[in-house]
Amino acid sequence: MGLNINDGQLKRKLVNNLNDLSASEWIPETISVYVQKGLGAGHKEAQIEKQHPAPYSFQDVGRLIRFFTKSGQKVLDPFVGVGSTLKACAILNRRGVGIELVPKYVELTKKRLETELNGLFDNKDQSVIQGDALKVVEDFKDDHFDFIVTSPPYWSILNKKADHKVISTRISNGLDTKYSELKEDLGNITDYDQFLEILSGFFNDCSRILKPKKYLCIVVSDFRHKDRYYMFHADLANKLEQKNYKLKGITILYQSRKKIFPYGYPFSYVPNIHNQYILILQNNK
Numbered sequence: 001m002g003l004n005i006n007d008g009q010l011k012r013k014l015v016n017n018l019n020d021l022s023a024s025e026w027i028p029e030t031i032s033v034y035v036q037k038g039l040g041a042g043h044k045e046a047q048i049e050k051q052h053p054a055p056y057s058f059q060d061v062g063r064l065i066r067f068f069t070k071s072g073q074k075v076l077d078p079f080v081g082v083g084s085t086l087k088a089c090a091i092l093n094r095r096g097v098g099i100e101l102v103p104k105y106v107e108l109t110k111k112r113l114e115t116e117l118n119g120l121f122d123n124k125d126q127s128v129i130q131g132d133a134l135k136v137v138e139d140f141k142d143d144h145f146d147f148i149v150t151s152p153p154y155w156s157i158l159n160k161k162a163d164h165k166v167i168s169t170r171i172s173n174g175l176d177t178k179y180s181e182l183k184e185d186l187g188n189i190t191d192y193d194q195f196l197e198i199l200s201g202f203f204n205d206c207s208r209i210l211k212p213k214k215y216l217c218i219v220v221s222d223f224r225h226k227d228r229y230y231m232f233h234a235d236l237a238n239k240l241e242q243k244n245y246k247l248k249g250i251t252i253l254y255q256s257r258k259k260i261f262p263y264g265y266p267f268s269y270v271p272n273i274h275n276q277y278i279l280i281l282q283n284n285k
């Protein structure tokens with residue numbers, strides 16, 4: 001974008017180093033609430049995504065990729081699941097790398113890229129690596145990526161006893177309710193403080209492979225466990241600010257189509273958590 005600003009004597013040319021958006025496309029993206037987009041569970045292109053217990057929508061991650069990169073730039077998703085980030089990268093002509101621990105999801109990612117781009121978009125610039133992200137990232141050179149975007153495991157909440165929602169939406173349809181039994185799976189760490197320490201340590205390590213002053217976006221939600229409400233988004237953001245990132249903002253992703261369940265009724269207040277948080281962090285280096 002080359003925008004001429006005439007401020008009296010001085011005519012300055014503004015150069016957009018971040019993305020390919022015009023001013024009128026850029027400004028609405030800075031509103032701190034997004035309404036989640038999705039194809040709907042019945043859509044033929046939602047059948048692979050549905051097999052994963054916690055995917056995000058390729059359209060929502062696509063908004064972030066469009067805002068935080070230019071065409072052709074390199075994007076990393078270290079917890080890629082069934083490849084929503086890579087599908088968005090293919091559609092937007094970015095070069096995506098995904099890392100995923102569970103072989104089944106790696107295969108589903110490949111299948112998704114082969115079947116869901118309808119020949120309209122090329123998947124040759126997308127790659128998925130099977131392995132433990134904590135180890136795999138050590139192999140990338142410094143400043144390799146223009147943007148990192150991901151949604152990590154939310155502690156071990158998928159291991160808790162199935163509630164109404166899990167029974168009616170997943171178990172009754174024979175769908176996975178957790179990622180794996182693997183010991184490297186961050187979703188299997190039982191202690192919350194230890195989990196936070198490991199996850200934040202990992203993202204701090206990722207600062208090395210992210211270019212200077214570039215962005216890391218992390219999609220997470222808060223959760224309840226037993227009687228406690230965990231402000232996971234705030235705990236993680238605080239940890240990352242103590243070291244390699246500056247928190248630039250938090251976008252609320254409103255999940256307007258999520259089903260409502262009668263948690264707590266008629267005894268106590270228990271929220272239906274219908275939002276995710278997008279933590280927007282900038283690399284300090």
Ligand SMILES: C[S@@+](CC[C@H](N)C(=O)[O-])C[C@H]1O[C@@H](n2cnc3c(N)ncnc32)[C@H](O)[C@@H]1O
Nearest residue numbers: 055056079080081082084101132133179185186
């Ligand atoms: C919230 S899900 C990501 C879903 C993804 N955004 C999508 O749309 O499909 C988190 C993923 O992290 C993976 N995971 C857990 N521990 C991992 C590790 N150590 N290395 C790589 N992937 C891991 C899980 O298997 C799971 O697929």
